[in-house]
């Protein structure tokens with residue numbers, strides 16, 4: 001059974017949120033005092049493994065572990081080992097805020113993780129504290145070094161740029177990443193809250209690229225994957241690459257290959273689509289693999305043209321039933 005929706009899009013990319021909890025409180029992602037899901041609501045590692053196996057049997061090849069903050073889930077390296085051992089998983093990666101990487105980079109690598117994305121919107125300590133409501137930049141920087149020491153290659157830094165908040169730092173971030181050997185990907189701020197759409201909060205990736213090019217000439221990566229959300233450019237001087245995820249100014253819905261599993265076991269076909277399917281309840285009631293797969297395929301058949309496209313057309317944020325940390329970014 002292939003994971004193809006009504007628009008012919010093949011889905012091979014799964015994001016698995018392993019917790020809604022986090023050790024930071026980024027304002028664009030969660031409230032200052034979130035209410036966490038009770039423990040029993042969260043899938044066990046065995047339950048996650050079973051659902052990932054099912055989806056891999058149907059064509060998923062890339063699995064990204066996310067959250068909440070995945071590294072606050074105790075024993076995360078065991079889960080990495082379990083998912084890395086699934087036949088058919090060709091690309092296992094993890095997105096983290098980096099705070100706990102200094103002690104977990106090595107065990108994660110040993111467990112079979114090959115790719116890491118670290119989210120970091122600023123290299124300035126005071127700004128970091130303001131954006132994340134926690135004074136932890138030093139830990140993240142130590143985590144990045146630990147990840148390199150543990151043997152992770154091409155570590156990516158994901159930076160959400162917001163006008164008037166951190167857009168003055170573009171050149172500084174690029175300079176530092178080039179020097180230290182990280183690949184930055186600039187991400188447009190996405191209207192994920194229930195608040196009104198505010199185009200003033202989106203800094204177009206094209207404008208950012210022009211600014212970077214004025215100082216460091218770029219050339220499109222000839223090996224770039226046209227289906228990947230990030231458009232990758234190489235620095236012509238050979239000092240690595242930079243990527244742009246223009247999720248708002250150039251939505252990539254028509255090429256979407258992503259599926260999501262929330263930490264409480266709901267299957268989501270689009271970050272913006274609230275029509276989730278609860279797989280945990282039937283699974284805990286003894287549902288067969290076949291009946292879980294049927295629910296997955298049925299949900300996929302209802303996938304719409306694309307949430308990001310709708311937002312751009314309506315110029316309005318879609319009302320989300322969950323905040324980002326509960327979905328899994």
Ligand code: SAM
Nearest residue numbers: 028029067068069095096097119189190324329
């Ligand atoms: N805690 C991990 C982290 O921060 O990398 C993983 C989960 S976090 C929800 C995943 C990504 O979502 C982060 O890179 C974060 O910057 C991004 N994110 C959260 N809210 C966003 C928004 N409104 N617009 C764009 N990106 C957002």
Ligand code: SF4
Nearest residue numbers: 022024026029068097
């Ligand atoms: Fe936590 Fe990541 Fe959300 Fe920041 S973006 S609050 S680090 S889950």
